[in-house]
Amino acid sequence: MNAVEGAGAAEGADAAEGADAAEGADAAEGSDADGPGATDGGATQPDAPPLGPLLTLLERAGGVRASYHGGTLIRHFGDPAAEYRAATGSAAVFDRSHRARLLVKGRAPGQMLNGVLTGTLPGAPAAREGEVLAGTATYHAVLTPKGKMITDLWLLLLGDQAADGFLLDVPVAGRAGLVEHLRKSLPPRLARVEDVSQRTGMITVAGPGAADVVSRLALGLRVEVPELEAMAEGEWRAAGPSAVEGLVVIRTGEVWPDAYSVVGPAEAVAALWRASVDAGALPAGLGVWSTLRVEAGRPAFGTDMDERTIPVEAGIDARAIDHRKGCYTGQEVIVRIRDRGHVNRHLRRLELGDVPAPAPGTELFAAEGDPAKPVAWITSAVESPRFGGVVALAYVRRGVDAVSVGGRSVAVEPSPL
Secondary structure (H helix, E strand, C coil), X not given: CCHHHHHHHHCCCCHHHHHHHHHHHHHHHCCCCCCCCCCXXXXXXXXXXXXXXXXXXXXXXXXXXXXXXXXXXXEECCCHHHHHHHHHHCXXXXXXXXXXXXXXXXXXXXXXXXXXXCCCCCCCCEEECCCEEEEEXXXXXXXXXXXXXXXXXXXXXXXXXXXXXXXXXXXXXXXXXXXXXXXXXXXXXXXXXXXXXXXXXXXXXXXXXXXXXXXXXXXXXXXXXXXXXXXXXXXXXXXXXXCCCCCEEEECCCCCCCEEEEEEEHHHHHHHHHHHHHCCCXXXXXXXXXXXXXXXXXXXXXXXXXXXXXXXXXXCHHHHCCCCCCCXXXXXXXXXXXXXXXXXXXXXXXXXXXXXXXXXXXXEEECCCCCCCEEEEEEEEEEECCCCEEEEEEEEECCCCEEEECCEEEECCCCCC
């Protein structure tokens, strides 16, 4: 029995940098405007994202609330500098209430999803010695016929397609649009969607000690630290005969320190959060998560990507699009860009240096050229202890290699994120 099962049975920055990192999180995540609701044809969906299943537990531990795309999550636990130091130097545990989880089940869920998602569907999990299951989650975009994004998501197959269905890990900002799109796209007799966000939970343990924490507490030492550290992004492990009702540990690259997301029943995930904190992992909130994400150059849907974005513009196409697969919605536009065209803007990371963090939407101008014509605009900006100044994600027009910030030239990173 691992530590979480037992618990469930019983029930580099200074202080100024840390404070700036938390303040920068609001800029990093954009405005907190409420998102639209959606209704699924067979399942009841709330008009706005509900409170995360761990929220009460996190508030009792000192978490400070923040609104996010119509929902509520924890911004920090009172000392963002310490949270950052833990996430980069030891271990920090993050609640992921900015994610939602949908379950797609039916007679042919894989066949139906294959025409909606841009990437490769995951294969069935493999049984390993010692009652360990291993699998790989795959990354996708969901597009309109014009190639614009509805959301991005991670797709997991934790058991049998027909009996257990597919689990979709979705940003809260993309949840409503995705539910509406699936309601229109999936024949109910073959595949139906259910929001399981309230009966499941998700946390991420990040830092040099993260693999040790999840190996001991989530996997009962059945998967050792070297195996976890060698996993590629999306690979997952679960201890026990079934991954459907247990804890699933998934390697994530959404932040730059080593990090492992854990998904499972809400009570078990809450017990894991408590056990991780008892073992020395520091509770951390969205503020530090956003700082680590922007430092890693990873875009977030609802902040750096939205319904106007084509995946190629955001630099996620290499991860999200399988050019070998058959037809999916929006494919014609993607193939046309790949073979005969280009996009006029690309998401880039900018090291802005010692300046105030600009708000999302701030326009930037070319270092050389028309000073009245904007060539870029900010989507995320944070005070970065790692880079020693403000780091931003921004859409930059094709062909621009430097922008002007505070009277000095800032180079545009030439390669996609």
